[in-house]
Amino acid sequence: MHAWPASEVPALPGKGRDLRIHDTATGGRITLDPGPVARIYVCGITPYDATHMGHAATYNAFDLVQRVWLDTKRQVHYVQNVTDVDDPLLERAVRDGQDWTELAERETALFREDMTALRMLPPRHYIGAVEAIPGIVPLVERLRDAGAAYDLDGDIYFSVDTDPHFGEVSGLDAEAMRLLSAERGGDPERPGKKNPLDPMLWMAARPGEPSWDGGSLGAGRPGWHIECVAIALDHLGMGFDIQGGGSDLAFPHHEMGASHAQALTGEHPFAKAYVHAGMVGLDGEKMSKSRGNLVFVSAVRRDGVDPAAIRLALLSQHYRSDWEWTDQVLADAVERLARWRAAVSRPDGPSADALVEEVREALADDLDSPAALAAVDRWAALQGTEGGTDEGAPGLVSRTVDALLGVAL
Numbered sequence: 001m002h003a004w005p006a007s008e009v010p011a012l013p014g015k016g017r018d019l020r021i022h023d024t025a026t027g028g029r030i031t032l033d034p035g036p037v038a039r040i041y042v043c044g045i046t047p048y049d050a051t052h053m054g055h056a057a058t059y060n061a062f063d064l065v066q067r068v069w070l071d072t073k074r075q076v077h078y079v080q081n082v083t084d085v086d087d088p089l090l091e092r093a094v095r096d097g098q099d100w101t102e103l104a105e106r107e108t109a110l111f112r113e114d115m116t117a118l119r120m121l122p123p124r125h126y127i128g129a130v131e132a133i134p135g136i137v138p139l140v141e142r143l144r145d146a147g148a149a150y151d152l153d154g155d156i157y158f159s160v161d162t163d164p165h166f167g168e169v170s171g172l173d174a175e176a177m178r179l180l181s182a183e184r185g186g187d188p189e190r191p192g193k194k195n196p197l198d199p200m201l202w203m204a205a206r207p208g209e210p211s212w213d214g215g216s217l218g219a220g221r222p223g224w225h226i227e228c229v230a231i232a233l234d235h236l237g238m239g240f241d242i243q244g245g246g247s248d249l250a251f252p253h254h255e256m257g258a259s260h261a262q263a264l265t266g267e268h269p270f271a272k273a274y275v276h277a278g279m280v281g282l283d284g285e286k287m288s289k290s291r292g293n294l295v296f297v298s299a300v301r302r303d304g305v306d307p308a309a310i311r312l313a314l315l316s317q318h319y320r321s322d323w324e325w326t327d328q329v330l331a332d333a334v335e336r337l338a339r340w341r342a343a344v345s346r347p348d349g350p351s352a353d354a355l356v357e358e359v360r361e362a363l364a365d366d367l368d369s370p371a372a373l374a375a376v377d378r379w380a381a382l383q384g385t386e387g388g389t390d391e392g393a394p395g396l397v398s399r400t401v402d403a404l405l406g407v408a409l
């Protein structure tokens with residue numbers, strides 16, 4: 001699958017900082033030392049509806065990760081999937097009487113447009129679940145042949161008890177896992193499973209649903225977690241730096257994915273850090289396609305809002321907190337964008353050397369984008385009151401905001 005075009009990332013003077021980031025598995029902040037090529041996998045959309053502000057906020061967080069790494073002169077191998085076949089997508093297509101492949105293609109195209117408008121850097125590999133199927137089948141066969149998976153009426157389940165590290169990503173107790181499994185695509189009530197939490201690896205073909213040749217598994221389609229594992233192992237290998245997504249993916253998705261990969265390879269860990277963005281809500285509820293309480297990026301763009309203002313609205317909240325999208329958050333961002341643009345449009349200004357370091361330090365400190373915005377606000381305020389004579393300053397501020405925050409002034 002093709003991704004979307006990359007915006008230019010200006011190089012900044014001096015040296016970038018190593019990222020210190022909160023890891024869900026250890027519950028603390030860790031300093032990543034990725035070497036010359038940093039590797040990150042971020043879970044992509046299930047394309048049955050347009051990109052909402054919750055999605056955009058999560059991708060914004062991982063875009064900042066990429067920008068911090070690029071600033072340290074590293075290469076970044078960023079992989080993202082598209083869950084272009086899964087229950088919610090098929091259900092929506094049936095509900096609306098449309099072809100599921102057309103629905104997936106249309107919404108993925110809109111996602112690419114939104115990501116481009118928001119200046120999110122594209123992944124190097126953008127892979128659909130359907131195109132990953134030939135790579136998924138042998139992994140499920142291997143798990144089954146190794147005794148880590150079993151057959152239940154033609155469906156193949158992963159046995160979570162075969163991974164001694166199962167539970168370490170989310171750190172949840174059995175009861176919490178059972179509740180979340182039922183809520184998030186699992187089937188803990190299905191009789192005959194070895195452990196109620198065991199997730200499906202391969203679903204035997206159902207009448208009226210699409211299916212693919214599964215070799216010795218029979219015709220069917222892949223489970224959700226093995227999709228991301230197959231894509232990550234293929235393009236990144238074990239022990240990559242960050243597995244990312246919203247906090248609703250910590251369990252079961254990232255927990256199960258880690259166990260699948262660890263059972264497959266005998267190696268640990270799947271990822272060095274599991275990084276989760278908070279949930280964006282609207283009117284007191286998590287924004288979600290299934291609830292329908294959504295603010296779409298494309299709709300706000302159509303209303304004439306500059307995508308740079310949307311991006312500033314996302315950046316105004318810390319990525320780990322749960323927060324509410326409101327008209328005020330957007331209005332503040334529109335106002336800030338105008339203030340910053342006025343400040344950099346002058347021929348000279350106060351020195352921006354300290355600002356570059358402040359923005360770098362804020363982002364390296366667990367992606368503290370509100371602190372980064374506050375640093376730029378301070379420079380803009382000085383420009384407004386005292387001005388300055390540094391001719392390079394406005395340009396340096398523009399380049400810093402562009403390179404590290406993805407906002408074009």
Ligand code: 5CA
Nearest residue numbers: 043044045046054055058083245246279280287
């Ligand atoms: N296709 C799977 C991942 S493999 C999936 O979760 N798709 S999704 O379309 O439901 O979500 C895409 C990304 O947006 C995920 O990382 C998810 O955690 C995140 N996300 C979904 N809703 C919100 C929200 N309200 N706030 C923040 N992030 C969200």
Ligand code: ZN
Nearest residue numbers: 043044228253
């Ligand atoms: Zn995923």
